[in-house]
Amino acid sequence: MKHLLQLSTLTKEEIMNILQDAIRLEQGEGLDSAKGKIVANLFFEPSTRTQYSFQVAEEKLGCKVISFNAAASSLQKGESFYDTVKTFESFGIDAVVIRSRQDEYYKDLVGKIQIPILNAGDGVKDHPTQSLLDLMTIYQEFGKFEGLKIAIVGDIKYSRVAHTNIEVMERLGMKCYISGPEEYRDEQYEYVNFDQAIEEMDIIMLLRVQHERHEQEMSISKEEYHKLYGLTMERVHRMKEHAIIMHPAPFNRNVEIADDVVECDKSRIFKQIHNGVYVRMAVIRRAFGG
Amino acid sequence: MKHLLQLSTLTKEEIMNILQDAIRLEQGEGLDSAKGKIVANLFFEPSTRTQYSFQVAEEKLGCKVISFNAAASSLQKGESFYDTVKTFESFGIDAVVIRSRQDEYYKDLVGKIQIPILNAGDGVKDHPTQSLLDLMTIYQEFGKFEGLKIAIVGDIKYSRVAHTNIEVMERLGMKCYISGPEEYRDEQYEYVNFDQAIEEMDIIMLLRVQHERHEQEMSISKEEYHKLYGLTMERVHRMKEHAIIMHPAPFNRNVEIADDVVECDKSRIFKQIHNGVYVRMAVIRRAFGG
Amino acid sequence: MKHLLQLSTLTKEEIMNILQDAIRLEQGEGLDSAKGKIVANLFFEPSTRTQYSFQVAEEKLGCKVISFNAAASSLQKGESFYDTVKTFESFGIDAVVIRSRQDEYYKDLVGKIQIPILNAGDGVKDHPTQSLLDLMTIYQEFGKFEGLKIAIVGDIKYSRVAHTNIEVMERLGMKCYISGPEEYRDEQYEYVNFDQAIEEMDIIMLLRVQHERHEQEMSISKEEYHKLYGLTMERVHRMKEHAIIMHPAPFNRNVEIADDVVECDKSRIFKQIHNGVYVRMAVIRRAFGG
Numbered sequence: 091m092k093h094l095l096q097l098s099t100l101t102k103e104e105i106m107n108i109l110q111d112a113i114r115l116e117q118g119e120g121l122d123s124a125k126g127k128i129v130a131n132l133f134f135e136p137s138t139r140t141q142y143s144f145q146v147a148e149e150k151l152g153c154k155v156i157s158f159n160a161a162a163s164s165l166q167k168g169e170s171f172y173d174t175v176k177t178f179e180s181f182g183i184d185a186v187v188i189r190s191r192q193d194e195y196y197k198d199l200v201g202k203i204q205i206p207i208l209n210a211g212d213g214v215k216d217h218p219t220q221s222l223l224d225l226m227t228i229y230q231e232f233g234k235f236e237g238l239k240i241a242i243v244g245d246i247k248y249s250r251v252a253h254t255n256i257e258v259m260e261r262l263g264m265k266c267y268i269s270g271p272e273e274y275r276d277e278q279y280e281y282v283n284f285d286q287a288i289e290e291m292d293i294i295m296l297l298r299v300q301h302e303r304h305e306q307e308m309s310i311s312k313e314e315y316h317k318l319y320g321l322t323m324e325r326v327h328r329m330k331e332h333a334i335i336m337h338p339a340p341f342n343r344n345v346e347i348a349d350d351v352v353e354c355d356k357s358r359i360f361k362q363i364h365n366g367v368y369v370r371m372a373v374i375r376r377a378f379g380g
Numbered sequence: 381m382k383h384l385l386q387l388s389t390l391t392k393e394e395i396m397n398i399l400q401d402a403i404r405l406e407q408g409e410g411l412d413s414a415k416g417k418i419v420a421n422l423f424f425e426p427s428t429r430t431q432y433s434f435q436v437a438e439e440k441l442g443c444k445v446i447s448f449n450a451a452a453s454s455l456q457k458g459e460s461f462y463d464t465v466k467t468f469e470s471f472g473i474d475a476v477v478i479r480s481r482q483d484e485y486y487k488d489l490v491g492k493i494q495i496p497i498l499n500a501g502d503g504v505k506d507h508p509t510q511s512l513l514d515l516m517t518i519y520q521e522f523g524k525f526e527g528l529k530i531a532i533v534g535d536i537k538y539s540r541v542a543h544t545n546i547e548v549m550e551r552l553g554m555k556c557y558i559s560g561p562e563e564y565r566d567e568q569y570e571y572v573n574f575d576q577a578i579e580e581m582d583i584i585m586l587l588r589v590q591h592e593r594h595e596q597e598m599s600i601s602k603e604e605y606h607k608l609y610g611l612t613m614e615r616v617h618r619m620k621e622h623a624i625i626m627h628p629a630p631f632n633r634n635v636e637i638a639d640d641v642v643e644c645d646k647s648r649i650f651k652q653i654h655n656g657v658y659v660r661m662a663v664i665r666r667a668f669g670g
Numbered sequence: 671m672k673h674l675l676q677l678s679t680l681t682k683e684e685i686m687n688i689l690q691d692a693i694r695l696e697q698g699e700g701l702d703s704a705k706g707k708i709v710a711n712l713f714f715e716p717s718t719r720t721q722y723s724f725q726v727a728e729e730k731l732g733c734k735v736i737s738f739n740a741a742a743s744s745l746q747k748g749e750s751f752y753d754t755v756k757t758f759e760s761f762g763i764d765a766v767v768i769r770s771r772q773d774e775y776y777k778d779l780v781g782k783i784q785i786p787i788l789n790a791g792d793g794v795k796d797h798p799t800q801s802l803l804d805l806m807t808i809y810q811e812f813g814k815f816e817g818l819k820i821a822i823v824g825d826i827k828y829s830r831v832a833h834t835n836i837e838v839m840e841r842l843g844m845k846c847y848i849s850g851p852e853e854y855r856d857e858q859y860e861y862v863n864f865d866q867a868i869e870e871m872d873i874i875m876l877l878r879v880q881h882e883r884h885e886q887e888m889s890i891s892k893e894e895y896h897k898l899y900g901l902t903m904e905r906v907h908r909m910k911e912h913a914i915i916m917h918p919a920p921f922n923r924n925v926e927i928a929d930d931v932v933e934c935d936k937s938r939i940f941k942q943i944h945n946g947v948y949v950r951m952a953v954i955r956r957a958f959g960g
Contacts, residue, residue, distance in 0.1 A: 128729055139467065142446060146471040149418055149444040154729040156722060169920040173932075177719065177919065180943035181726040339467065340459040352463075363470035411706075429757065432736060436761040439708055439734040629757070630749040642753075653760035 093207045094373045095196050097218040097258050105258070109226050111372040112365065115150075120371070124378055125152030127184040132175065133210070134160040134190040139339065140210050140219070143363070144187050147370035156183065172198050179203055185377050188212075206377035214250050220338055221254045222369040225262070227362050228293060231334055236263035241287035243269045243319060244297030244346060246276045251297065251338050267291070270319050273309065284318070288325050295336040296321055296346045312345050322348045326356055334358050383497045384663045385486050387508040387548050395548070398666060399516050402658040405440075410661070414668055415442030417474040422465065423500070424450040424480040429629065430500050430509070433653070434477050437660035446473065462488050469493055475667050478502075496667035504540050510628055511544045512659040515552070517652050518583060521624055526553035531577035533609060534587030534636055535564045541587065541628050542566075557581070560609050563599065574608070578615050585626040586611055586636045602635050612638045616646055624648050673787045674953045675776050677798040677838050685838070689806050691952040692945065695730075700951070704958055705732030707764040712755065713790070714740040714770040719919065720790050720799070723943070724767050727950035736763065752778050759783055765957050768792075786957035794830050800918055801834045802949040805842070807942050808873060811914055816843035821867035823899060824877030824926060825854045831877065831918050832856075847871070850899050853889065864898070868905050875916040876901055876926045892925050902928045906936055914938050 097105070114120060129148045133141050136159065148155045158178070169177075171190070178186060185206040188195065193213035200207070211217040225235075232238055240259060246252045246268045256266045256279060267282040268275065275281060287294065299315060310318070321335060329335075335347075335357045343349045352359060387395075404410060419438045423431050426449065438445045448468070459467075461480070468476060475496040478485065483503035490497070501507040515525070522528055530549060536542045536558045546556045546569060557572040558565065565571060577584065589605060600608070611625060619625075625637075625647045633639045642649060677685075694700060709728045713721050716739065728735045738758070749757075751770070758766060765786040768775065773793035780787070791797040805815070812818055820839060826832045826848045836846045836859060847862040848855065855861060867874065879895060890898070901915060909915075915927075915937045923929045932939060 128726060138448075142448065142468070143471060145446060146418060146473065149446070150472070156725060156729070158718075158722065170923065173920065173923075176940060177943055178722070180940040181723060181947050182730070182944060183726065340463065343460065343463075360466060360470040363467055364472060367471050428738075432738065432758070433761060435736060436708060436763065439736070440762070630753065633750065633753075650756060650760040653757055654762060657761050 092376050092379070093196070093200065093209075094218055094377065095200070095207065095209050096216050097221050097254055098216075102262060105222070105225065105262070108222060108369065108372045108376060109229055111375060112222070112226050112368040113230065115371045115375075116365070116368045120375065121150055122152035124148075124374060126154065127151075127378060128154045128156060128182070129185045129187060129374065130156040130158060130178045130181075130183045131187045131210070132158045132160070132178060132189070134171065134188070134195075135211070136161060137189050137211060139363075140189065143366040144208075144210060144370050147367045147374060150367065151371055151374055153374070171195065172202070175199055175203060179205055185374065208373055208377060211250070214248070216254055217250050218254070219366065219370050219373060220251055221258055222373070223362055223366040224251075224255060224295070224336060224338070225258065226365045226369050227336060227358050230365075231358065232292065232332075235259070238264045238292045239267070239290065240264055240293040240295055241267040241269045241282055241291045242295045242297065243284060243287065245274045245300060246270070246279065246297070247274050248300070249297050252276075255295070270297075271310065271315070285325070285328075288328050289330070292330065292333050293336060294321065294329065294333065295338075296341070297338070298340060299342055299345050312342075316345055316348070320344070320346055320348060321351050323350055323354070326351055326354060329356060336362060339363060382666050382669070383486070383490065383499075384508055384667065385490070385497065385499050386506050387511050387544055388506075392552060395512070395515065395552070398512060398659065398662045399519055401662040401665060402512070402516050402655065403520065405661045405665075406655070406658045410665065411440055412442035414438075414664060416444065417441075417668060418444045418446065418472070419475045419477065419664065420446040420448060420468045420471075420473045421477045421500070422448045422450070422468065422479070424461065424478070424485075425501070426451060427479050427501060429653075430479065433656045434500060434660050437657045437664060440657065441661055441664055443664070461485065462492070465489055465493060469495055475664065498663055498667060501540070504538070506544055507540050508544070509656065509660050509663060510541055511548055512663070513652055513656040514541075514545055514585070514626060514628070515548065516655045516659055517626060517648050520655075521648065522582065522622075525549070528554045528582045529557070529580065530554055530583040530585055531557040531559045531572055531581045532585045532587065533559045533574065533577065533611075535590060536560070536566045536569065536587070537564050538590070539587050545585075560587075561600065561605070575615070575618075578618050579620070582620065582623050583626060584611065584619065584623065585628075586631070587628070588630060589632055589635050602632075606635055606638070610634070610636055610638060611641050613640050613644070616641055616644060619646060626652060629653060672956050672959070673776070673780065673789075674798055674957065675780075675787065675789050676796050677801050677834055678796075682842060685802070685805065685842070688802060688949065688952045688956060689809055691955060692802070692806050692948040693810065695951045695955075696945070696948045700955065701730055702732035704728075704954060706734065707731075707958060708734045708736065708762070709765045709767065709954065710736040710738060710758045710761075710763045711767045711790070712738045712740070712758065712769070714751065714768070714772075714775075715791070716741060717769050717791060719943075720769065720797075723946045724788075724790060724950050727947045727954060730947065731951055731954055733954070751775065752782070755779055755783060759785055765954065788953055788957060791830070794828070796834055797830050798834070799946065799950050799953060800831055801838055802953070803942055803946040804831075804835055804875070804916065804918070805838065806945045806949050807916060807938050810945075811938065812872065812912075815839070818844045818872045819847070819870065820844055820873040820875055821847040821849045821862055821871045822875045822877065823849045823864065823867070825880060826850070826856045826859065826877070827854050828880070829877050835875075850877075851890065851895070865905070865908075868908050869910070872910065872913050873916060874901065874909065874913065875918075876921070877918070878920060879922055879925050892922075896925055896928070900924070900926055900928060901931050903930050903934070906931055906934060909936060916942060919943060
């Protein structure tokens with residue numbers, strides 16, 4: 091039984107094993123290889139995209155899927171997080187996928203829950219399958235990690251994606267930079283000017299501008315953001331020949347990314363979503379020792 | 381790959397093929413004939429009856445079902461309709477069933493989405509599987525369409541069912557009339573007095589009185605409506621011997637239809653609901669070229 | 671075709687057959703023994719725990735599961751309870767599990783609905799699978815019912831569990847007592863002092879303190895309740911050697927049960943939840959004549 095809790099505790103070899111299994115699964119191997127296993131997706135915080143991606147992954151593996159959304163439910167009424175998870179374990183299911191607002195929620199569970207736990211995002215800490223799908227996309231594109239240069243552009247401070255990705259990418263030999271508005275910057279990372287990043291990086295990874303969070307505190311409008319840090323076709327034309335564009339959707343068309351860039355040749359945005367299903371299949375198989 | 385978008389673009393032969401396949405499926409042929417296919421039901425507008433009918437159809441074909449309700453979801457947060465559908469396609473599913481408030485929503489998708497699209501209702505325009513289940517019910521009853529006389533009774537103006545049905549039924553050789561309150565009338569169709577319709581029609585198709593829409597503008601009360609245009613047992617007794625009653629549920633008991641008429645000998649209301657599952661199975665099989 | 675409506679109409683022999691089948695199912699027999707059957711869970715009142723337990727049971731039997739929650743749905747809009755259930759029957763499903771706020775809702779359905787109905791709770795009247803899982807837990811523990819002494823502690827007056835359990839347990843030869851605050855007492859049952867119950871009973875069954883219902887009318891605080899009637903480890907140590915603790919979750923930690931008692935040696939709380947899945951599998955198999 092293997093949990094998937096934090097990416098930072100996986101060795102390089104474990105990560106490569108997951109990626110290689112995901113690639114085999116994408117090529118059509120291993121369908122129905124977890125046939126009959128019951129997997130419950132327990133979402134204590136809504137995240138439709140992640141939840142449906144896991145659900146499709148489970149269906150492709152032949153699992154039986156139980157979908158639980160805490161917000162829409164009475165199960166949690168006066169009941170602790172631990173008791174809810176323990177209840178699902180008691181139903182006799184084979185694994186749980188959990189998403190929660192609480193950082194490191196799994197610390198309350200490990201050692202007490204006897205089935206594999208797959209982390210679908212904990213607070214602002216980690217979102218291991220999101221990072222794995224980014225890594226799969228990069229690995230399929232370049233066949234390696236060593237020496238690749240990536241700039242992550244946008245709201246670094248509040249981005250779970252940025253922190254988790256930078257840790258694992260550096261460990262795999264990539265060189266990571268951040269870019270975008272000064273107010274979003276995190277001083278621990280190396281900053282690069284956006285237009286310089288465009289010309290020098292192998293990967294431009296855009297982050298979503300979270301208007302709902304920043305509306306009041308942001309000093310620039312959507313239009314200005316697009317002008318200064320939005321990936322336009324004009325900028326795409328200045329990128330290196332083999333460079334690619336990534337974004338952990340959902341994206342704001344014509345804010346951080348121009349409408350016509352979303353599905354341009356260099357964009358791997360929908361490929362990332364596609365890969366999400368296969369890395370999730372791989373970590374589920376891994377959980378069952380497959 | 382065959383979409384199902386509008387009934388008006390299907391030839392008579394295509395329609396008859398769908399109906400005949402639906403009848404074979406009802407007789408127990410073809411269960412599990414789309415085994416393992418993943419179908420996503422994307423409902424951007426609630427329509428529980430249609431959604432569950434599709435879901436049962438998919439389950440009977442052996443499909444794996446993904447149910448997405450936009451209202452209850454965060455997927456759409458700041459995301460376009462197109463991007464949401466593209467996301468589901470990227471997950472690697474095999475077909476989408478879509479319901480939307482937007483007329484001809486599929487014009488944004490065709491040519492860009494590479495999997496079959498099955499229209500489960502678009503705005504006030506079309507609802508092809510509803511018309512197909514009506515046609516299946518009539519065909520099973522009379523063994524033909526040519527020469528049959530139908531009166532559609534009630535709120536013609538705002539009824540998607542009425543417009544779609546009249547177009548296809550006329551094309552199949554039926555003679556269509558409308559009846560009911562003058563304020564609901566649509567001048568392009570031939571009007572017949574309700575009590576005359578009762579005695580002369582092969583099919584009386586009642587529409588739902590939409591109180592929520594008409595409460596204020598309606599000049600007659602529910603009780604008056606029932607008295608003037610409601611199908612009572614007294615009126616049923618004046619219908620032709622082989623004539624039948626139809627209604628695209630949900631119905632209002634004791635408004636457009638009397639309580640004891642709902643399940644009387646001439647009523648095909650629950651047979652229509654039953655047939656809905658089989659025509660949906662047929663269009664899904666058709667989508668997969670089966 | 672066998673409905674499961676009320677426990678009081680089942681003979682002792684029928685009850686023992688269900689329990690023995692549940693035990694066989696728990697041992698791994700009969701998985702997928704209702705393969706391909708379509709079961710709809712129609713919840714007109716939310717009860718997440720019961721609904722998920724049924725869903726896991728159905729999945730383990732190989733059924734195809736349709737989940738309908740009336741609150742979140744438009745199906746019921748202007749539609750009667752009967753018409754909604756009849757609609758699902760018309761879809762061609764094989765059985766319905768129904769939960770409703772209305773006492774004896776099934777009286778509107780029996781004789782008109784031609785598929786098995788499994789009662790997942792009707793108003794304040796009955797909740798047969800809850801009682802069956804309690805009986806299974808007791809039977810597995812003691813190998814018999816005859817002569818066992820149980821005290822049910824807490825809000826007897828408003829507890830569906832208490833009334834249904836006492837009727838069937840007395841019939842199976844058990845001796846039932848009630849205990850807890852005087853204001854919750856029901857005069858038709860024999861009362862026993864809580865601390866006396868602790869020392870003399872084979873089973874202490876705690877009920878949930880329903881703060882949401884009693885907040886205003888309760889004369890004692892949570893802390894006082896815990897002190898006077900809460901099962902603490904100190905009290906557990908005074909229980910008979912083979913005595914066990916039961917609770918029809920969800921429980922309030924440190925109100926009716928101390929935190930460290932929930933998973934202590936004598937507690938069968940999560941075993942009850944576990945057994946719930948197997949008794950539900952057994953009644954579904956019974957419905958299909960299996």
